[in-house]
Amino acid sequence: xxxxxxxxxxxxxxxxxxxxxxxxxxxxxxxxxxxxxxxxxxxxxxxxxxxxxxxxxxxxxxxxxxxxxxxxxxxxxxxxxxxxxxxxxxxxxxxxxxxxxxxxxxxxxxxxxxxxxxxxxxxxxxxxxxxxxxxxxxxxxxxxxxxxxxxxxxxxxxxxxxxxxxxxxxxxxxxxxxxxxxxxxxxxxxxxxxxxxxxxxxxxxxxxxxxxxxxxxxxxxxxxxxxxxxxxxxxxxxxxxxxxxxxxxxxxxxxxxxxxxxxxxxxxxxxxxxxxxxxxxxxxxxxxxxxxxxxxxxxxxxxxxxxxxxxxxxxxxxxxxxxxxxxxxxxxxxxxxxxxxxxxxxxxxxxxxxxxxx
Amino acid sequence: xxxxxxxxxxxxxxxxxxxxxxxxxxxxxxxxxxxxxxxxxxxxxxxxxxxxxxxxxxxxxxxxxxxxxxxxxxxxxxxxxxxxxxxxxxxxxxxxxxxxxxxxxxxxxxxxxxxxxxxxxxxxxxxxxxxxxxxxxxxxxxxxxxxxxxxxxxxxxxxxxxxxxxxxxxxxxxxxxxxxxxxxxxxxxxxxxxxxxxxxxxxxxxxxxxxxxxxxxxxxxxxxxxxxxxxxxxxxxxxxxxxxxxxxxxxxxxxxxxxxxxxxxxxxxxxxxxxxxxxxxxxxxxxxxxxxxxxxxxxxxxxxxxxxxxxxxxxxxxxxxxxxxxxxxxxxxx
Numbered sequence: 001x002x003x004x005x006x007x008x009x010x011x012x013x014x015x016x017x018x019x020x021x022x023x024x025x026x027x028x029x030x031x032x033x034x035x036x037x038x039x040x041x042x043x044x045x046x047x048x049x050x051x052x053x054x055x056x057x058x059x060x061x062x063x064x065x066x067x068x069x070x071x072x073x074x075x076x077x078x079x080x081x082x083x084x085x086x087x088x089x090x091x092x093x094x095x096x097x098x099x100x101x102x103x104x105x106x107x108x109x110x111x112x113x114x115x116x117x118x119x120x121x122x123x124x125x126x127x128x129x130x131x132x133x134x135x136x137x138x139x140x141x142x143x144x145x146x147x148x149x150x151x152x153x154x155x156x157x158x159x160x161x162x163x164x165x166x167x168x169x170x171x172x173x174x175x176x177x178x179x180x181x182x183x184x185x186x187x188x189x190x191x192x193x194x195x196x197x198x199x200x201x202x203x204x205x206x207x208x209x210x211x212x213x214x215x216x217x218x219x220x221x222x223x224x225x226x227x228x229x230x231x232x233x234x235x236x237x238x239x240x241x242x243x244x245x246x247x248x249x250x251x252x253x254x255x256x257x258x259x260x261x262x263x264x265x266x267x268x269x270x271x272x273x274x275x276x277x278x279x280x281x282x283x284x285x286x287x288x289x290x291x292x293x294x295x296x297x298x299x300x301x302x303x304x305x306x307x308x309x310x311x312x313x314x315x316x317x318x319x320x321x322x323x324x325x326x327x328x329x330x331x332x333x334x335x336x337x338x339x340x341x342x343x344x345x346x347x348x349x350x351x352x353x354x355x356x357x358x
Numbered sequence: 359x360x361x362x363x364x365x366x367x368x369x370x371x372x373x374x375x376x377x378x379x380x381x382x383x384x385x386x387x388x389x390x391x392x393x394x395x396x397x398x399x400x401x402x403x404x405x406x407x408x409x410x411x412x413x414x415x416x417x418x419x420x421x422x423x424x425x426x427x428x429x430x431x432x433x434x435x436x437x438x439x440x441x442x443x444x445x446x447x448x449x450x451x452x453x454x455x456x457x458x459x460x461x462x463x464x465x466x467x468x469x470x471x472x473x474x475x476x477x478x479x480x481x482x483x484x485x486x487x488x489x490x491x492x493x494x495x496x497x498x499x500x501x502x503x504x505x506x507x508x509x510x511x512x513x514x515x516x517x518x519x520x521x522x523x524x525x526x527x528x529x530x531x532x533x534x535x536x537x538x539x540x541x542x543x544x545x546x547x548x549x550x551x552x553x554x555x556x557x558x559x560x561x562x563x564x565x566x567x568x569x570x571x572x573x574x575x576x577x578x579x580x581x582x583x584x585x586x587x588x589x590x591x592x593x594x595x596x597x598x599x600x601x602x603x604x605x606x607x608x609x610x611x612x613x614x615x616x617x618x619x620x621x622x623x624x625x626x627x628x629x630x631x632x633x634x635x636x637x638x639x640x641x642x643x644x645x646x647x648x649x650x651x652x653x654x655x656x657x658x659x660x661x662x663x664x665x666x667x668x669x670x671x672x673x674x675x676x677x678x679x680x681x682x683x684x685x686x687x688x689x690x691x692x
Contacts, residue, residue: 183644184644214620215619215641217623218638219640240552243626243627244625246625246627246628246630266629271629282627284556286556286580286585286586288582289626289628292585292586292606295586297554297557297561301524
């Protein structure tokens with residue numbers, strides 16, 4: 001398959017090579033895997049409207065692992081749920097574009113979304129291993145989406161379920177077990193197998209290892225790494241745990257109060273953070289490889305997102321805040337090394353301005 | 359540092375009851391050996407980090423110390439006195455004043471229908487400590503302020519739902535402080551909290567130690583949190599302590615293979631350099647069930663270095679450095 005745009009087509013070809021199932025009919029083979037532009041999500045609550053996500057943009061290429069990190073209430077889970085229209089009933093996407101293979105998912109109806117949810121974007125939640133249907137065998141839980149979404153026969157689906165179990169490190173004959181017969185780590189592996197059942201373009205992991213023991217967490221992260229290497233899996237990993245992202249992701253997006261504070265290659269962002277929030281967050285994280293008792297405190301609390309401050313949302317807690325910070329929200333500036341930062345400390349005139357997203 | 363708490367050969371076995379026949383015969387089918395013979399000391403004003411995965415017995419150990427669970431063997435000695443058999447006595451009340459517990463989940467600990475003042479004041483009422491209404495109020499306010507909730511009068515009138523997660527955990531700490539304890543058993547007190555709030559609370563706990571000489575038995579699954587807070591770290595596995603020593607020694611020079619593996623997988627926010635592989639020892643499988651403790655060294659089925667002796671004999675804790683002990687046949691004394 002040949003396309004005029006060499007780079008993008010290589011990525012698209014990789015998806016096609018791997019997948020057993022065709023891309024959606026409307027897919028543009030030259031488009032990037034996922035482009036989110038200016039996403040805004042609102043929640044209506046009795047006391048007002050919460051601006052949970054406000055102007056979030058990012059792009060993901062095939063085979064890439066993107067980590068979204070931030071504290072509770074920063075909008076990381078909301079961002080992920082809005083990609084697949086799984087927001088709670090009081091939440092709506094106010095504006096923005098979510099383009100998967102160039103197809104905008106925002107205007108899709110519930111019925112149309114069924115084609116994309118799970119088949120193109122699947123999810124592994126925190127504690128999802130405890131949500132497995134207790135009266136069904138693991139094998140059947142994995143086979144179900146293959147039968148229902150891809151219309152395969154029961155035999156073919158079970159066959160595939162066995163392969164998927166082996167892939168995530170569970171012997172296929174264990175497929176006849178019920179969820180309660182497996183340990184927590186095994187159930188989380190089964191959950192990952194279910195998420196992989198339809199060969200999705202993107203797997204979203206929302207705190208996939210948070211409820212697990214350290215050693216089991218290491219096992220699951222190792223599994224995700226292997227799946228990325230072997231399957232070229234594209235992964236969005238949402239977590240409050242910076243260290244999980246440091247070890248598994250290519251890029252990291254740091255969110256604060258519904259906005260992107262900083263985004264870029266993991267090593268660049270974590271070794272030389274530019275946004276004061278990223279700097280504070282990293283220095284507040286207990287690190288076994290660093291000195292003891294040097295933890296920093298971020299004073300204050302995140303703003304109330306019903307009435308966010310007019311300027312930079314981190315300004316009230318920022319040690320480096322300038323007068324302009326409390327008045328005008330900073331726009332994103334992009335550095336040559338691929339990091340973009342929304343902070344007035346880096347005026348757009350000093351560095352290359354943000355290129356418009358394709 | 360003078361000794362505050364000593365556990366000697368502490369043992370907690372829970373009976374596993376089987377079916378009707380076992381029940382009729384009044385015999386348990388077996389025992390879950392939750393805590394299987396541990397020795398520990400905590401000095402006055404010392405922070406001991408008790409680290410382990412789920413099923414290691416760390417929480418049970420904490421519950422024995424606060425006397426919520428009865429030990430089946432061994433002794434608990436507090437401030438020179440044997441408190442092992444202190445049940446249902448007046449002396450137990452005094453003991454409970456001096457030893458307080460902080461739980462993991464600030465959302466479940468607080469009664470949503472009680473104000474913060476009522477929650478913090480409850481132990482005073484139960485123990486009949488306050489001499490007057492005014493004294494009671496002063497003690498509550500002092501505890502709230504020490505826990506960093508200022509203005510105290512304002513917080514005392516609020517309900518839990520009006521507070522953030524970090525503030526709730528501060529309230530829980532205030533509820534422990536109001537009794538002016540000497541030892542606090544903290545069971546995963548920060549694991550549910552966000553990074554920035556977690557740091558604030560770790561600082562608060564350190565300040566309380568520095569200002570009041572408060573000692574902690576700090577129970578956590580997170581080696582990194584123990585690293586930043588604890589003076590000494592004890593690593594538990596399946597009811598036993600496999601290594602104990604100064605935090606610096608245990609983390610930087612672990613001697614037991616289990617500790618070594620834990621340290622190697624303990625995540626760090628420093629990403630590996632380009633092309634560099636992480637040096638991690640990822641153990642296979644999960645902690646076995648404490649009802650079926652393996653023979654010999656209980657870690658041997660998962661140990662990458664196990665040899666014949668490990669399958670037969672259980673290694674004792676031996677001195678490997680100043681105040682640093684490890685239980686492993688590979689460790690030479692001295």
